[in-house]
Amino acid sequence: METKKKYGRVVIVGRPNTGKSTLLNAIMQQKVAITSPLPQTTRKNIPVVYQDERGKLLFIDTPGVLGKVDDLIGKKVNLEAPKTLNKAEIILCLVDISREKSEEENKVIGMVRKSEAKKILIYNKSDKAVGSKDHFAEYNYLEDEFDANISISALKEKNVKSVINTIFEMLPSKSSKDLREEIDKRQDERKPLMSMGSKEYIEEIIREKTYLFLRKEVPYTIFVEVNKIIDKKKIILIEATIYTNADRYKKMIIGKDGQKIKEIGYNARKELELMSGRKIFLEIMVNTDKHWMERVNDLG
Numbered sequence: 001m002e003t004k005k006k007y008g009r010v011v012i013v014g015r016p017n018t019g020k021s022t023l024l025n026a027i028m029q030q031k032v033a034i035t036s037p038l039p040q041t042t043r044k045n046i047p048v049v050y051q052d053e054r055g056k057l058l059f060i061d062t063p064g065v066l067g068k069v070d071d072l073i074g075k076k077v078n079l080e081a082p083k084t085l086n087k088a089e090i091i092l093c094l095v096d097i098s099r100e101k102s103e104e105e106n107k108v109i110g111m112v113r114k115s116e117a118k119k120i121l122i123y124n125k126s127d128k129a130v131g132s133k134d135h136f137a138e139y140n141y142l143e144d145e146f147d148a149n150i151s152i153s154a155l156k157e158k159n160v161k162s163v164i165n166t167i168f169e170m171l172p173s174k175s176s177k178d179l180r181e182e183i184d185k186r187q188d189e190r191k192p193l194m195s196m197g198s199k200e201y202i203e204e205i206i207r208e209k210t211y212l213f214l215r216k217e218v219p220y221t222i223f224v225e226v227n228k229i230i231d232k233k234k235i236i237l238i239e240a241t242i243y244t245n246a247d248r249y250k251k252m253i254i255g256k257d258g259q260k261i262k263e264i265g266y267n268a269r270k271e272l273e274l275m276s277g278r279k280i281f282l283e284i285m286v287n288t289d290k291h292w293m294e295r296v297n298d299l300g
């Protein structure tokens with residue numbers, strides 16, 4: 001007799017920087033989303049299908065929900081997570097137990113509360129918060145509201161398997177035909193997000209490295225576009241542009257004697273070469289475009 005496979009949509013939410021994308025990468029055992037210590041590194045919802053012998057899960061990584069946003073991009077990004085919540089069978093609500101709970105967690109918890117999905121409270125960064133430095137106690141009151149709670153380290157890949165196990169245990173053994181079709185279709189149409197053929201992949205890697213090397217305010221002002229990918233036999237030539245909305249930011253991205261952009265380019269190239277096993281020549285230009293935030297619909 002054929003055993004029934006389980007299907008489910010699992011949305012990952014939390015305030016910025018709680019480790020949502022790190023967790024998704026750990027679940028998938030490959031980099032499907034960029035990560036950084038800065039808030040709203042993820043700018044749009046990222047759907048990825050996980051599959052094992054038990055069934056298929058459509059994970060959706062969402063941008064962290066900010067309490068207050070002033071700029072246009074922040075506002076757009078903040079609308080992404082709420083779009084997904086009514087489409088979930090299960091919600092993973094991530095909190096960072098190495099830092100104090102704040103109004104931002106309350107905002108996320110308020111959103112999660114409204115959903116009828118099953119809910120798992122995930123205490124992340126357990127590696128960082130030991131003994132008196134952890135903030136578990138601030139969430140204790142929520143445990144009754146959630147269907148499960150799990151303490152993990154997404155970065156050290158500790159207890160990530162028990163997240164997957166709990167999800168499969170929670171899902172009903174029967175799923176609707178629509179749900180199965182939706183997830184199967186997603187799996188078919190989605191090439192690995194992170195593949196060299198993907199313009200989006202290269203753009204995201206360059207954005208990640210820019211976040212890594214620049215001061216806090218600059219990253220929010222940037223948008224990366226790959227202009228050309230030319231596959232020569234021995235080398236792949238890539239031309240990309242980092243757009244920012246003010247000349248002073250452009251100066252910071254380029255750095256003194258071009259030092260910053262060199263660092264960004266070097267690190268992006270190294271990672272792309274590692275992933276593709278190919279030699280890469282990467283040229284990055286930096287341009288000011290005051291209106292990119294209004295122009296851009298796809299936040300990729």
Ligand SMILES: Nc1nc2c(ncn2[C@@H]2O[C@H](COP(=O)(O)OP(=O)(O)OP(=O)(O)O)[C@@H](O)[C@H]2O)c(=O)[nH]1
Pocket residue numbers: 014015016017018019020021022023034035036037038039040041042043062063064065124125126127128152153154155156
């Ligand atoms: N020590 C520790 N650091 C972690 C852990 N998980 C994530 N981080 C770090 O926390 C930072 C934020 O991780 P992300 O995965 O980008 O966080 P996010 O929730 O996706 O953030 P946004 O996309 O901005 O909402 C990165 O520097 C990660 O390396 C963890 O379990 N332990």
Ligand SMILES: [Mg+2]
Pocket residue numbers: 020021022033034035041042061062063064
């Ligand atoms: Mg993220």
